Amino acid sequence: MGVYVTHAKEETEALGERLAQELQGGGLVAFTGGLGAGKTALCAGIARGLGCTDPVSSPTFSIVNVYRGPVIFAHFDMYRIQSEEDLYACSFYDYLDAGAAVAAEWSENIADYLEEPYIAVEIEHLGGDERKITVRGAKSL
Amino acid sequence: MITLGIDSSGRAAGAAVLRDEQLIYESYLDNGLTHSETLLPMVEAALAACGLSAAQLDLIGVGAGPGSFTGLRIGMALAKGLALPGGLPCAAVSSLEGIARGIFLPDGAAVLAAEDARRGEVYYAAFRRQGDALARLCPDSVGRPAAAAPLFSGEEKNIFVVGDGAQVCYNELKGPLPLEPVPAPWRLGRAAGIALGARAAFAQGNAVSAAQLRPACHLLSQAQRERQEKLKEAEHQ
Numbered sequence: 001m002g003v004y005v006t007h008a009k010e011e012t013e014a015l016g017e018r019l020a021q022e023l024q025g026g027g028l029v030a031f032t033g034g035l036g037a038g039k040t041a042l043c044a045g046i047a048r049g050l051g052c053t054d055p056v057s058s059p060t061f062s063i064v065n066v067y068r069g070p071v072i073f074a075h076f077d078m079y080r081i082q083s084e085e086d087l088y089a090c091s092f093y094d095y096l097d098a099g100a101a102v103a104a105e106w107s108e109n110i111a112d113y114l115e116e117p118y119i120a121v122e123i124e125h126l127g128g129d130e131r132k133i134t135v136r137g138a139k140s141l
Numbered sequence: 142m143i144t145l146g147i148d149s150s151g152r153a154a155g156a157a158v159l160r161d162e163q164l165i166y167e168s169y170l171d172n173g174l175t176h177s178e179t180l181l182p183m184v185e186a187a188l189a190a191c192g193l194s195a196a197q198l199d200l201i202g203v204g205a206g207p208g209s210f211t212g213l214r215i216g217m218a219l220a221k222g223l224a225l226p227g228g229l230p231c232a233a234v235s236s237l238e239g240i241a242r243g244i245f246l247p248d249g250a251a252v253l254a255a256e257d258a259r260r261g262e263v264y265y266a267a268f269r270r271q272g273d274a275l276a277r278l279c280p281d282s283v284g285r286p287a288a289a290a291p292l293f294s295g296e297e298k299n300i301f302v303v304g305d306g307a308q309v310c311y312n313e314l315k316g317p318l319p320l321e322p323v324p325a326p327w328r329l330g331r332a333a334g335i336a337l338g339a340r341a342a343f344a345q346g347n348a349v350s351a352a353q354l355r356p357a358c359h360l361l362s363q364a365q366r367e368r369q370e371k372l373k374e375a376e377h378q
Contacts, residue, residue: 088210091211094174094209097174097209098174099173113260115259115260
């Protein structure tokens with residue numbers, strides 16, 4: 001387990017870039033933490049670390065954004081996912097089976113369906129630009 | 142009668158053409174889930190190699206699940222697109238039945254087709270060969286492999302296990318049952334199995350129009366069924 005305090009968006013992104021090293025062969029990152037916590041910045045770092053060049057944005061409305069690169073990066077927002085059928089129908093399993101790197105924001109909503117191993121990332125907004133980021137299940141962080 | 146079978150419901154994709162009962166073409170691709178890019182060229186190649194146009198087809202069979210959400214829709218969309226202009230009949234073939242029909246079975250032998258449904262559960266269906274027919278022993282179901290065991294109580298002949306859930310079933314049921322996992326190259330779904338299933342469905346009057354073609358619903362796990370029942374009960378109270 002690693003606990004990091006970042007003081008700027010750039011630092012959060014840099015942590016995401018390091019996290020990407022664990023996702024070169026695909027895998028899942030499950031985020032917990034509310035609005036404005038910095039999940040999108042962390043995902044932008046992951047995308048950069050994976051070599052994905054598509055612009056990263058929050059998938060709040062689309063549910064999933066897919067960024068192309070040497071490793072496909074599927075960025076989910078589970079806020080409106082209520083059941084396992086929803087999870088199946090938003091193609092979550094298809095991206096995992098395809099060997100993509102998958103990030104899931106609001107993973108609280110799919111906690112019953114998460115299968116080990118995965119990397120759990122909890123982000124707390126400490127006020128201002130400060131964030132406390134707790135990473136579990138990552139070998140190098 | 143020319144039947145085109147297409148399958149993109151599982152890990153492997155394929156296209157097959159039957160002239161009456163004779164398999165005249167089959168392709169198989171198990172190279173990651175790239176079905177959206179590969180299925181249409183596979184069907185194109187199948188028709189070209191057989192010297193056929195889509196208008197000359199008499200029946201289109203498609204793997205209807207259980208399977209990958211995206212894969213099912215790729216296959217369905219392609220089948221509908223091919224069938225619509227000529228009003229061709231279509232058959233939604235259970236992917237489990239397709240897998241079972243894709244292997245050779247000795248007469249009287251049973252087969253358990255199982256696809257991984259995650260968290261230790263499998264989608265499964267069982268069949269037995271009776272002469273030229275394949276008899277279904279249970280509807281497409283989902284559960285732990287142990288749930289399928291009573292279907293084979295007292296079975297002495299080898300039960301063949303196919304599908305990407307074959308290993309899970311074998312590990313869990315090999316003690317009580319004489320299971321024989323089919324070797325890996327013959328274990329996944331084949332389009333020929335789907336085409337043969339389509340012919341059987343057509344013969345039984347179960348072909349449908351392109352508009353009526355639908356993938357199978359996502360089967361609910363035991364835990365989910367219980368949860369939904371509880372929710373319903375709570376609503377009634």
